[in-house]
Amino acid sequence: MPLGIILNTMSIVFGxxxxxxxxxxLSDNFKENMNMIFGCCSMAMGISSIVxxxxxxxxxxxxxxxxxxxxxxxxxxxINNGGRMMQRFIFRFVRRPNKDAxxxxxxxxxxxxxxxxxxxxxxxxxxIVSGITGDHSILTAKSILDLFTAIIFACSLGIIVSLIAxxxxxxxxxxFLCAGFIFPLTTTEMINDFKACGGILMLATGFRMIKVKMFxxxxxxxxxxxxxxxxxxxxxxxxxxxx
Numbered sequence: 224m225p226l227g228i229i230l231n232t233m234s235i236v237f238g239x240x241x242x243x244x245x246x247x248x249l250s251d252n253f254k255e256n257m258n259m260i261f262g263c264c265s266m267a268m269g270i271s272s273i274v275x276x277x278x279x280x281x282x283x284x285x286x287x288x289x290x291x292x293x294x295x296x297x298x299x300x301x302i303n304n305g306g307r308m309m310q311r312f313i314f315r316f317v318r319r320p321n322k323d324a325x326x327x328x329x330x331x332x333x334x335x336x337x338x339x340x341x342x343x344x345x346x347x348x349x350x351i352v353s354g355i356t357g358d359h360s361i362l363t364a365k366s367i368l369d370l371f372t373a374i375i376f377a378c379s380l381g382i383i384v385s386l387i388a389x390x391x392x393x394x395x396x397x398x399f400l401c402a403g404f405i406f407p408l409t410t411t412e413m414i415n416d417f418k419a420c421g422g423i424l425m426l427a428t429g430f431r432m433i434k435v436k437m438f439x440x441x442x443x444x445x446x447x448x449x450x451x452x453x454x455x456x457x458x459x460x461x462x463x464x465x466x
Contacts, residue, residue, distance in 0.1 A: 225350075225353060225354070225395070225396060225399045226353075226359050227349060227350075227353045227359030227360075227361070227362030227363060227366075228350060228353065228362060228392060228395045228396055228399060229392075230359070230362065230363060230366045231346070231349075231362045231365055231366045231369060231391070231395070232388045232391060232392045232395075233366075233388075234366040234367070234369045234370040234373065235340055235369055235370075235373045235384065235385065235387060235388040235391065236385045236388045237370065237373075238369065238370045238371065238372070238373025238374045238376075238377065238384070238385075239373050239374075239376075239377040239382055239383075239384035239385030239386075239387075239388070240377070240382070240385055241373075241374050241377070242373060242374035242375060242376060242377025242378045242384060243377045243378075243381050243382045243384075243385075245374065245378060246377065246378040246379070246381070249378055254375060254378050254379070257371075257375050258375050258432055258433070259432070259433045261368070261371065261372045261375060261432060262428075262429045262430070262431075262432030262433035263429065263433070264368055264429075265339065265368075265372075265425050265426075265428050265429035265432060266425070266426050266429030266430070267429075268368075268422070268425050269421075269422040269423065269424070269425030269426035269427075269428075269429060270422065270426065271422070272418045272419055272421055272422025272425065273419050273422035273423060273426065274419075275415040275418050275419055275422075276415065276416060276419035277411075277412040277415045277416050277419075277454070277458075278412060278416055278454050278457050278458060278462075280457060281416055281450065281453045281454040281456075281457040281458075282416050282419050282420050282423070282450060282454070284453055285416075285420055285446045285449040285450035285453045285454075286420060286423055286443065286446045286450075288446075288449060289443060289444070289445035289446025289447070289448070289449045289450075290439065290442055290443045290445070290446060292445045293439070293441070293442030293443060293444060293445045293446075294439065294442045297442075298441055298442050298444060298445065299334065299439050299440075299441035299442040302334055302337060302338075302441045303333075303334055303441070332376060332379060332380055333380060333383070334440070334441050335376075335428060335431045335432060335440065336372075336373075336376045336380065336384060336387055337387055337390070337441070338424065338428055338440045338441055338444070339369075339372065339425075339428050339432075340369060340372075340373075340387050340388075340391050341387065341390055341391045341394055342394075342424065342440075342441075342444050342447065346362070346365055346391075346395060347394075347395075347398060347417075347421060347447065348361065348414070348417065348418055348421065349361030349362040349365060349395075350362065350394075350395040350396075350398040350399050350402070351398050351399075351402045351405060351406060352402075353399055353402075354398065354399035354400065354401075354402025354403065354406075355402045355403065355406045362395075373385075373387075409451060410455070410458070412454055412458050413451045413454045413455055413458075414451075416450055416451065416454040417447070417450050417451050417454070419450075420446050420447055420450040421447060423443075423446075424440055424443050424444070424446070424447070427440045427443065428440050
């Protein structure tokens with residue numbers, strides 16, 4: 224039973240509800256400062272994953288080519304459009320939060336939230352580990368961070384944050400169910416490179432959260448698909464030739 228996935232999903236749902244309720248009760252300074260703290264936490268989680276990297280050329284290649292592919296197909300814009308559709312549907316039934324915020328700022332925050340909750344290396348790896356071993360500790364740790372992060376996002380975005388739990392649940396459950404097929408095909412090097420690639424995305428997401436640089440994190444998602452096969456090709460075929 225995917226207990227870790229359910230816990231992670233519920234943390235976003237409840238965080239979104241609490242943040243929507245508390246949005247008008249928290250000062251802008253408090254929300255901004257807490258968002259910076261969560262950005263630092265995301266960066267720290269990313270760095271802790273990056274240091275596990277086994278094959279730097281394979282990871283860098285995957286990030287560059289994966290991001291180029293995402294930009295070529297305008298993946299970020301498609302996710303952005305999906306977010307706008309979610310917004311329009313929800314705002315038929317609830318009052319639009321934070322009317323003073325620009326549409327561009329709202330869209331940027333929404334993309335950051337979607338990537339952070341649904342496409343982090345920690346979450347994807349945690350779902351696979353949970354499906355193979357039944358160890359839910361990785362997703363439990365992610366749930367704690369996601370709960371408070373969802374509260375902060377929902378202070379500005381409103382109840383739409385809770386709905387991000389739906390695609391997250393579907394993605395993680397699919398990985399949980401497919402883990403039995405995926406995990407036996409992997410090696411320790413592939414897993415570590417996968418986590419390192421996810422760490423780079425989390426690091427970029429942290430920079431977005433603290434508004435230092437708006438990395439195209441949504442367009443970087445295809446790198447997560449490429450990194451394990453590229454890591455295998457590197458270790459199995461390219462490295463032996465270099466030796």
